[in-house]
Amino acid sequence: MAASFSPPADLSAALVLASPTMAEWLVILPVAWCLGVGALLVMLRRSLGLQPGIAIAGLAGLVLIDGLLLTHVAANGPATMVMGRWLPPFGIAFTVDMTGALFALVAATVALAAGIFSLVDINDSGRRYGFYPLLMVLMAGVSGAFLTGDIFNLYVWFEVLLISSFGLLVLGSEREQIDGTVKYGFLNLVATTLFLVTTGYLYAVFGTLNMADIARKAENLRDSAPLMTLVGLYVLAFAMKAAAFPVNFWLPASYHTPRVVVSALFAGLLTKVGIYALIRVTVMLFPVEREELSFVLALAGAVTMLVGVFGALAQTDFRRILGYLIVSGIGSIIAGIAIGGPGGTGGAIFYALHSMLVMTGLYFASGIAIRLGASTSIATLAGLYRRHAGFAALTLMLCFAVSGLPPFSGFWPKVMLVKAALDIGAWWLAAALLLTGFLTMIVTGRLFLLAYWREGADTAGETAPLSAATLGPLAALALAALLIGLYPEPLLAAIQSAAAGLAEPSAYLNSVFPAGGSQ
Amino acid sequence: MEAWFSLLVGIFFAVAVYLLLSKFIIRVLLGVAVLGNAVNLLIFTGGRLTREVPPVITGGADVLAGPAANPLPQALILTAIVISFSFFAFLLVLAWRAYDDLATDNTDEMRVAEPVNEPAPPLGY
Numbered sequence: 001m002a003a004s005f006s007p008p009a010d011l012s013a014a015l016v017l018a019s020p021t022m023a024e025w026l027v028i029l030p031v032a033w034c035l036g037v038g039a040l041l042v043m044l045r046r047s048l049g050l051q052p053g054i055a056i057a058g059l060a061g062l063v064l065i066d067g068l069l070l071t072h073v074a075a076n077g078p079a080t081m082v083m084g085r086w087l088p089p090f091g092i093a094f095t096v097d098m099t100g101a102l103f104a105l106v107a108a109t110v111a112l113a114a115g116i117f118s119l120v121d122i123n124d125s126g127r128r129y130g131f132y133p134l135l136m137v138l139m140a141g142v143s144g145a146f147l148t149g150d151i152f153n154l155y156v157w158f159e160v161l162l163i164s165s166f167g168l169l170v171l172g173s174e175r176e177q178i179d180g181t182v183k184y185g186f187l188n189l190v191a192t193t194l195f196l197v198t199t200g201y202l203y204a205v206f207g208t209l210n211m212a213d214i215a216r217k218a219e220n221l222r223d224s225a226p227l228m229t230l231v232g233l234y235v236l237a238f239a240m241k242a243a244a245f246p247v248n249f250w251l252p253a254s255y256h257t258p259r260v261v262v263s264a265l266f267a268g269l270l271t272k273v274g275i276y277a278l279i280r281v282t283v284m285l286f287p288v289e290r291e292e293l294s295f296v297l298a299l300a301g302a303v304t305m306l307v308g309v310f311g312a313l314a315q316t317d318f319r320r321i322l323g324y325l326i327v328s329g330i331g332s333i334i335a336g337i338a339i340g341g342p343g344g345t346g347g348a349i350f351y352a353l354h355s356m357l358v359m360t361g362l363y364f365a366s367g368i369a370i371r372l373g374a375s376t377s378i379a380t381l382a383g384l385y386r387r388h389a390g391f392a393a394l395t396l397m398l399c400f401a402v403s404g405l406p407p408f409s410g411f412w413p414k415v416m417l418v419k420a421a422l423d424i425g426a427w428w429l430a431a432a433l434l435l436t437g438f439l440t441m442i443v444t445g446r447l448f449l450l451a452y453w454r455e456g457a458d459t460a461g462e463t464a465p466l467s468a469a470t471l472g473p474l475a476a477l478a479l480a481a482l483l484i485g486l487y488p489e490p491l492l493a494a495i496q497s498a499a500a501g502l503a504e505p506s507a508y509l510n511s512v513f514p515a516g517g518s519q
Numbered sequence: 520m521e522a523w524f525s526l527l528v529g530i531f532f533a534v535a536v537y538l539l540l541s542k543f544i545i546r547v548l549l550g551v552a553v554l555g556n557a558v559n560l561l562i563f564t565g566g567r568l569t570r571e572v573p574p575v576i577t578g579g580a581d582v583l584a585g586p587a588a589n590p591l592p593q594a595l596i597l598t599a600i601v602i603s604f605s606f607f608a609f610l611l612v613l614a615w616r617a618y619d620d621l622a623t624d625n626t627d628e629m630r631v632a633e634p635v636n637e638p639a640p641p642l643g644y
Binding site for chain 1: 539544547551554555558561562564566567592598599602603605606610613614616617620621626629630631632633637638639640644
């Protein structure tokens with residue numbers, strides 16, 4: 001029966017006939033691994049004692065896989081794997097380049113730190129609600145978004161991470177959380193729907209969804225198709241995901257409501273996925289349109305960083321201050337995308353990676369401070385330095401890092417961005433970056449002065465000494481910020497190669513279409 | 520035919536945006552439902568409306584015999600329908616819980632997470 005239907009055609013024109021190599025499996029492994037561990041955790045949902053161990057082992061495995069992937073990509077250039085053996089652009093392709101691999105590795109590191117911190121922050125009720133399975137599925141969505149080479153698939157990963165973030169955000173079902181989730185949920189849904197709308201238009205114009213295929217076809221369509229409309233809509237959708245002004249209001253309305261570890265995860269991962277998508281679409285797929293939009297992006301970036309830092313100045317709640325500082329950081333990254341070139345794009349990527357580590361660390365610090373001081377407000381928190389000098393020192397390191405002071409990780413991206421802005425003559429953008437750094441220093445300085453240095457009662461909150469699971473992740477992230485600040489060369493080299501790969505994506509295209517392919 | 524569908528999609532989007540701009544969560548939810556369908560129609564139209572012929576290659580042939588319906592938008596829409604339905608279900612439950620716990624469905628009055636008239640941060644010790 002089957003034999004009579006077998007076509008005489010040459011299957012090699014449409015299908016990959018050779019078995020995928022180990023290196024190709026590595027491209028898809030981060031997503032498959034996370035989903036597998038997540039499924040295992042769902043099956044073991046009644047064994048609450050086992051869940052944290054499995055999840056932390058799973059996240060450590062993810063860091064290892066992403067590290068291997070990064071070394072592979074650094075050595076051999078972008079790697080591609082297609083689903084169902086269909087040749088691109090027919091099958092859904094996963095293509096990983098330096099940018100995607102770097103983001104994936106830092107995301108996994110942040111998630112591992114959060115997994116360890118959750119040992120003390122997530123109680124049995126949180127475990128029963130499914131914190132660990134949701135965490136693994138969130139990581140599957142985040143990894144998928146960083147690794148996919150198909151724009152509709154990117155939308156699907158956005159939705160995967162969004163639905164698990166809903167679950168994490170509402171964990172505990174307190175009134176405040178429900179209020180925050182309503183705003184977060186509706187506005188993010190509108191943003192991803194806008195992304196889907198644009199992808200529908202893009203399909204109508206290009207007839208393809210593969211990013212490499214889009215990149216090579218854009219050149220010929222530039223005169224006849226409304227590419228500017230597409231890019232404008234993408235910029236709006238991703239800016240909304242990244243919480244850029246004027247579509248940033250969902251972030252400070254929701255990020256201070258969930259469990260501390262959930263806030264920390266979101267600070268490290270979610271807005272940065274939006275930033276990654278913005279970099280991918282504007283810098284790699286539509287560089288000409290990015291150039292046209294650069295003034296709009298620069299203006300949005302400058303206003304975002306100032307709105308963020310002024311918002312932070314006006315807050316009294318520790319975690320709401322941090323929420324506004326995330327927004328401010330997003331502004332700097334968007335300014336880098338607007339500037340473009342190796343300095344601008346590289347600075348944006350560097351800033352994003354730095355921000356993932358440092359903002360997550362600061363949320364950990366806020367959680368410990370709230371626990372020690374039994375208050376969330378910097379008006380009543382006091383005496384933390386006297387309570388635990390080591391913890392205060394780690395917080396101060398992260399405060400310096402987020403303000404962009406040397407010798408911490410925030411210094412180098414800021415230098416790159418200011419220099420790139422001055423090189424293209426955008427002195428006002430450089431001024432906005434420096435002013436934001438200065439104001440951030442005031443915000444964090446005041447925070448440290450009031451909550452840590454001010455004399456206060458010794459008895460408020462928990463008095464037990466801080467455990468390794470509490471202080472360990474914070475110390476690891478603070479030391480990472482210090483290390484990057486002191487010895488940035490390896491990371492800088494990787495970032496420069498990532499930015500070069502985005503500006504000149506021929507290696508990316510060759511990885512998807514080995515023999516040049518047919519258009 | 521595409522032109523008429525575009526017009527219909529435009530009407531869907533107008534209705535969705537009007538509802539999304541409301542203060543009341545129930546209307547916003549209806550707006551989300553209409554918006555999801557607007558996008559599905561848009562993708563369907565974007566894939567071009569061709570003849571209602573299933574894209575099936577008959578035995579012995581290598582290519583389609585003639586013009587057929589474009590299967591890819593249908594796959595995309597199927598994905599989008601599943602996703603938007605699950606989101607709608609989640610948001611419906613969330614809205615009900617919000618109404619239950621916060622005793623309002625007016626977003627202007629939902630100020631638990633961001634209280635009105637918060638005290639300004641202290642200016643010194």
